[in-house]
Amino acid sequence: MVADMLKDPSPQQHELEMVTLEELVPSNHLLRQIEAALDFSFIRERVRHLYCADNGRPALDPVLLFKALFIGYLFGIRSERQLMREIQVNVAYRWFLGLRLTDKVPDASTISQNRRRRFSDSTIHQEIFDTIVEQAIAQGLVGGEVLYTDSTHLKANANKHRFERQEVETTARDYLDALDVAVEEDRAQHGKKP
Numbered sequence: 001m002v003a004d005m006l007k008d009p010s011p012q013q014h015e016l017e018m019v020t021l022e023e024l025v026p027s028n029h030l031l032r033q034i035e036a037a038l039d040f041s042f043i044r045e046r047v048r049h050l051y052c053a054d055n056g057r058p059a060l061d062p063v064l065l066f067k068a069l070f071i072g073y074l075f076g077i078r079s080e081r082q083l084m085r086e087i088q089v090n091v092a093y094r095w096f097l098g099l100r101l102t103d104k105v106p107d108a109s110t111i112s113q114n115r116r117r118r119f120s121d122s123t124i125h126q127e128i129f130d131t132i133v134e135q136a137i138a139q140g141l142v143g144g145e146v147l148y149t150d151s152t153h154l155k156a157n158a159n160k161h162r163f164e165r166q167e168v169e170t171t172a173r174d175y176l177d178a179l180d181v182a183v184e185e186d187r188a189q190h191g192k193k194p
Helices: 002-006 011-017 032-039 042-052 062-074 080-089 089-095 108-118 125-140 172-189
Strands: none
Touching: 032 080, 032 125, 042 062, 042 125, 062 080, 062 089, 062 108, 062 125, 062 172, 080 089, 080 108, 080 172, 108 172, 125 172
């Protein structure tokens, strides 16, 4: 029995075991809908002036960088370190970023340093975020109205047909500031300088 298990699989068994990311990501997954509707290629041109073509190691693809931050923002991942761990194991995230299962995920510090150094003295984050939102509105993915609810569980005599609508302003800057706080907390936990 063990000898049979150690034999090379038959061609038919080998073919059945081959699977692609394309097959693993459900056809109705939110990231598939976003990828089909939005064009992220504008990012390279928008940030070209912030890169040097002939100095140092090849840079991290800015589309991958901003799409990774977009995943973090969209799914509420408040730490770049956690974001990279999630990308490491989530096939839908890998698919969206164009990473194969065998591709190395960028280090969290690479994402953080690019975001904090290369783009810190500009409004590029907000410009890119705004362009993505504009595309999403044009494609009918978002309508601009959100209903926020409180998930605190209190025993109350409440009318389920009555609620209060509030306008809440959230910006890409708020998300990036939260990432900065997470970086500083992580550095403090590991005894590193701010």
